[in-house]
Amino acid sequence: MDAPLHRLLVVDDSNVIRKRIERANELPEIEFVGSARNGREALELYSLLRPTLVTMDLTMPEMDGAECVSKLVQRDPGIRILVISALADKLTAIDALEKGASGFLCKPFTDRQLNDALRKLIGAES
Amino acid sequence: MARLSLNQRVQWLPLAVTALCTTALALLLFSGVQLAARLQSASSALQLASALSSQPQLLRSELTLIQRGLETQTYVGDSLRSLAAGRASSNHAYTRLATAMHDAGLATRSDTAALYTQARTNWQPLDSGLAGLEKSRSGELYADSAGGSALTASGTALKRTVDELLASQSRNTSALAGELGDLAALLRAAVVHDGQSLRALLLGGAGLASLLLAMMLYFALRAGKAARAAGEAQRQIGNILGTVREGLFLIARDGRIGGAHSDSLVALLRAPAPAGQTFEELLRPLVDEKTLLAASKFLGLLWKDKVNEELIESVNPLNQIEVNFHKTLGAAAEQRYLSFSFRRARAASGATDFVLGVVADVTDRVLLQRELEQLRANNDSHSALLMQLLQAEPLQLQSFLNNVEVGVRRSNALLRSPGIGSAELQHKQQGVFREMHLLKGEAASLGMDSFVERTHAIEELLASLREKSALAGDDFVPVVVKLDELLGHKQLIAAMQERVDQAKSAAASADDIPPEHHGDTAVISTRTQPAAATATAAAAERPAGLEQTLQRLAREVSAPGGRQVRLACEGLDRIPADYAAVVRDICIQMVRNAIAHGIEEREQRAAAGKPPTGAIRVRFAEASPQEYSLLIEDDGQGLDPARIRDRALERGLLDVEQAAALNQSGAYRMIFQPGFSTASEVTEHAGRGVGLDIVNTTVRECGGRIGISTQPGKYTRFKMLLPRHDASAPSHSSAA
Numbered sequence: 001m002d003a004p005l006h007r008l009l010v011v012d013d014s015n016v017i018r019k020r021i022e023r024a025n026e027l028p029e030i031e032f033v034g035s036a037r038n039g040r041e042a043l044e045l046y047s048l049l050r051p052t053l054v055t056m057d058l059t060m061p062e063m064d065g066a067e068c069v070s071k072l073v074q075r076d077p078g079i080r081i082l083v084i085s086a087l088a089d090k091l092t093a094i095d096a097l098e099k100g101a102s103g104f105l106c107k108p109f110t111d112r113q114l115n116d117a118l119r120k121l122i123g124a125e126s
Numbered sequence: 127m128a129r130l131s132l133n134q135r136v137q138w139l140p141l142a143v144t145a146l147c148t149t150a151l152a153l154l155l156f157s158g159v160q161l162a163a164r165l166q167s168a169s170s171a172l173q174l175a176s177a178l179s180s181q182p183q184l185l186r187s188e189l190t191l192i193q194r195g196l197e198t199q200t201y202v203g204d205s206l207r208s209l210a211a212g213r214a215s216s217n218h219a220y221t222r223l224a225t226a227m228h229d230a231g232l233a234t235r236s237d238t239a240a241l242y243t244q245a246r247t248n249w250q251p252l253d254s255g256l257a258g259l260e261k262s263r264s265g266e267l268y269a270d271s272a273g274g275s276a277l278t279a280s281g282t283a284l285k286r287t288v289d290e291l292l293a294s295q296s297r298n299t300s301a302l303a304g305e306l307g308d309l310a311a312l313l314r315a316a317v318v319h320d321g322q323s324l325r326a327l328l329l330g331g332a333g334l335a336s337l338l339l340a341m342m343l344y345f346a347l348r349a350g351k352a353a354r355a356a357g358e359a360q361r362q363i364g365n366i367l368g369t370v371r372e373g374l375f376l377i378a379r380d381g382r383i384g385g386a387h388s389d390s391l392v393a394l395l396r397a398p399a400p401a402g403q404t405f406e407e408l409l410r411p412l413v414d415e416k417t418l419l420a421a422s423k424f425l426g427l428l429w430k431d432k433v434n435e436e437l438i439e440s441v442n443p444l445n446q447i448e449v450n451f452h453k454t455l456g457a458a459a460e461q462r463y464l465s466f467s468f469r470r471a472r473a474a475s476g477a478t479d480f481v482l483g484v485v486a487d488v489t490d491r492v493l494l495q496r497e498l499e500q501l502r503a504n505n506d507s508h509s510a511l512l513m514q515l516l517q518a519e520p521l522q523l524q525s526f527l528n529n530v531e532v533g534v535r536r537s538n539a540l541l542r543s544p545g546i547g548s549a550e551l552q553h554k555q556q557g558v559f560r561e562m563h564l565l566k567g568e569a570a571s572l573g574m575d576s577f578v579e580r581t582h583a584i585e586e587l588l589a590s591l592r593e594k595s596a597l598a599g600d601d602f603v604p605v606v607v608k609l610d611e612l613l614g615h616k617q618l619i620a621a622m623q624e625r626v627d628q629a630k631s632a633a634a635s636a637d638d639i640p641p642e643h644h645g646d647t648a649v650i651s652t653r654t655q656p657a658a659a660t661a662t663a664a665a666a667e668r669p670a671g672l673e674q675t676l677q678r679l680a681r682e683v684s685a686p687g688g689r690q691v692r693l694a695c696e697g698l699d700r701i702p703a704d705y706a707a708v709v710r711d712i713c714i715q716m717v718r719n720a721i722a723h724g725i726e727e728r729e730q731r732a733a734a735g736k737p738p739t740g741a742i743r744v745r746f747a748e749a750s751p752q753e754y755s756l757l758i759e760d761d762g763q764g765l766d767p768a769r770i771r772d773r774a775l776e777r778g779l780l781d782v783e784q785a786a787a788l789n790q791s792g793a794y795r796m797i798f799q800p801g802f803s804t805a806s807e808v809t810e811h812a813g814r815g816v817g818l819d820i821v822n823t824t825v826r827e828c829g830g831r832i833g834i835s836t837q838p839g840k841y842t843r844f845k846m847l848l849p850r851h852d853a854s855a856p857s858h859s860s861a862a
Contacts, residue, residue: 082437090420090441090442090443091416091419091420091423091443093441094420094423094424094427094441094443095423097427097430097433097438097441098423098426098427100432101433102432102433102434102437103433103434103437103438104437104438104440104441105437105440106440117437120434120436120437121434121437
């Protein structure tokens with residue numbers, strides 16, 4: 001496939017979820033490039049890895065997801081961020097979307113739901 | 127994009143064609159008018175030329191007539207006058223012919239112009255000859271003589287002039303007539319040509335006009351068809367909007383709601399037609415501030431094309447909202463569940479043009495779902511109940527169920543008792559609260575969660591009444607209802623227990639009986655259950671039962687708080703029958719209290735250098751021939767007089783002055799006050815401020831006393847002395 005690869009960065013404080021997203025991704029257009037445990041790490045890794053796609057947990061130590069979303073979008077307005085969080089507080093999720101995230105996936109999710117969400121996320125630009 | 131340009135073309139085409147046709151028609155008519163004018167001039171030129179062409183011949187004839195007349199001396203006056211008139215009219219005709227030819231555009235045509243000039247030139251000598259003739263006629267022409275009439279001198283002169291003129295102009299006049307005839311022929315040809323042109327022009331104009339008419343008819347027909355189609359579409363949209371059960375509406379980018387919406391919207395929202403309102407204004411009376419804010423933000427997201435619509439539907443805060451409609455003229459007050467969903471509507475350019483909002487009443491669905499959940503929960507709780515029943519010891523359970531019945535009856539009696547003053551009602555509230563609290567403690571110790579929940583709910587209700595400034599009798603109605611439900615639940619459990627017991631005993635006896643008696647269990651079970659055996663079992667079980675109860679209570683109360691407790695009991699088998707219930711109640715309260723308020727959490731204990739597991743000791747003994755003693759001791763944080771004082775102040779049990787004057791033992795006594803509790807959160811096990819006041823009341827009712835000794839950070843010890851009712855009677859321990 002000649003299409004440019006989407007480079008995926010997974011941001012989540014849970015090791016289990018990070019691994020799970022990495023393994024569940026079955027889209028050939030998306031290449032997993034790295035994962036971060038919190039917002040601060042995500043920003044550091046962004047400079048190194050230049051991801052085009054990010055999955056972002058909202059409640060994390062160090063720097064929460066919403067703040068990280070707004071910082072990432074500031075650096076790269078074209079970046080596509082999928083916010084992944086429990087639905088307990090819709091307002092927090094909406095905040096993150098307002099700050100520039102492109103989609104939301106509700107926890108808990110199945111592998112299929114994740115892949116669907118990623119597909120919609122990258123499909124949105126064409 | 128293509129559709130848009132097609133639309134534009136369709137609209138512009140008739141206009142352009144009509145304009146073109148109209149212009150062409152106007153031009154045609156204009157040139158027609160010009161051509162007609164030319165034709166008119168040409169035909170008058172033709173007329174003049176024709177008239178002129180006969181003129182030379184006529185003049186010549188007149189001249190000949192004059193010549194003959196003069197020769198025969200007849201009267202020539204008339205001929206002379208008509209000659210003069212003929213000359214004048216000819217001159218005039220030439221001028222008019224020139225003008226007409228000029229108007230007809232023939233003056234510039236070489237052939238006609240040349241012929242005209244030629245004719246004019248040939249006319250000139252004739253004209254001047256005739257003018258000379260007129261001048262030479264100066265006197266009588268004839269004179270009568272003897273020989274008859276003879277020409278006079280002037281007559282002779284006239285005759286000479288006429289003869290000369292006839293001689294000189296004879297060739298000239300015929301040439302002139304020929305030239306004028308030719309000119310007339312040319313002019314006729316021009317008239318015929320112009321006439322043909324005009325006819326062609328008129329034909330063309332008529333054709334164009336018909337075309338225009340046809341076109342206008344066609345476009346009018348099409349416009350009519352389009353209008354009919356639009357009208358039909360409009361009617362269908364109207365039908366849809368009038369019939370659809372969902373509320374459909376459009377939100378523009380400025381947040382305003384469009385004029386077209388489904389009729390159901392008004393009915394669903396029970397609000398006037400929202401056209402022109404913003405969505406926020408529409409929503410404001412239905413939801414709380416937080417939801418409103420979330421909804422506005424969510425709507426904002428829909429305008430951001432970068433955000434994937436399908437990936438954010440799950441954060442829609444209006445997915446399911448509970449709406450409480452106030453009573454209005456047409457409808458009663460009621461609670462409904464509404465579900466809003468939103469969809470971006472894109473214009474041809476691809477950007478979001480407006481958002482389609484859909485609102486539906488999902489009350490039935492929500493209620494059905496709740497019902498199903500309730501059903502499932504009931505099923506779960508029924509199986510849970512059954513498990514509880516199977517695990518509980520029958521005698522303990524029996525006694526608990528009796529206590530529930532007694533507690534509910536006592537509560538009802540208290541509520542029915544006379545007294546409607548605020549203080550009396552508060553007293554009732556406290557009394558019922560105490561009953562429920564006791565039952566809750568007992569239920570928790572037995573692991574009967576269904577009773578814990580119910581008694582806790584009644585406590586909550588009573589607690590809310592406590593905070594009310596002015597109590598009314600009606601406020602207790604929900605309490606009465608809940609008490610009734612509790613009693614109903616007790617009866618259900620009792621019935622279930624009976625069934626379980628029957629099943630148990632049937633199973634037990636089936637094990638005992640010889641094989642040949644199988645199949646007749648009902649008879650056998652009555653036969654193999656002698657009353658004496660049951661009584662013995664009960665006596666043996668009772669004391670052990672209390673310890674078990676307390677152990678279970680300790681486990682249940684300590685588990686959620688992150689505490690570990692070891693409970694040591696002593697002498698509980700020596701409790702006399704008349705104190706069994708009292709000591710049981712006291713122990714349940716005190717052990718629970720010790721764990722909830724005394725024993726610290728593990729970390730706290732570790733920090734204080736204590737073992738992680740807290741120790742509680744319960745000891746019942748005969749202190750003297752007159753008294754029993756009940757000791758309950760924990761190695762927890764002890765009582766803190768300062769904390770007790772603050773709490774009492776906070777709870778309004780003391781004012782500032784009283785608090786300042788409170789000494790240590792006074793502070794310890796505070797903990798027995800109704801409404802006092804040092805736990806900051808209300809849980810099932812602590813925080814209501816009931817517990818120690820029950821113990822206090824119970825002990826006093828028995829005529830006993832309570833003593834406290836405590837050391838902050840080390841221990842708290844409660845010692846209760848209970849009078850023996852029959853000091854001479856043998857102790858219960860010997861019977862057991």
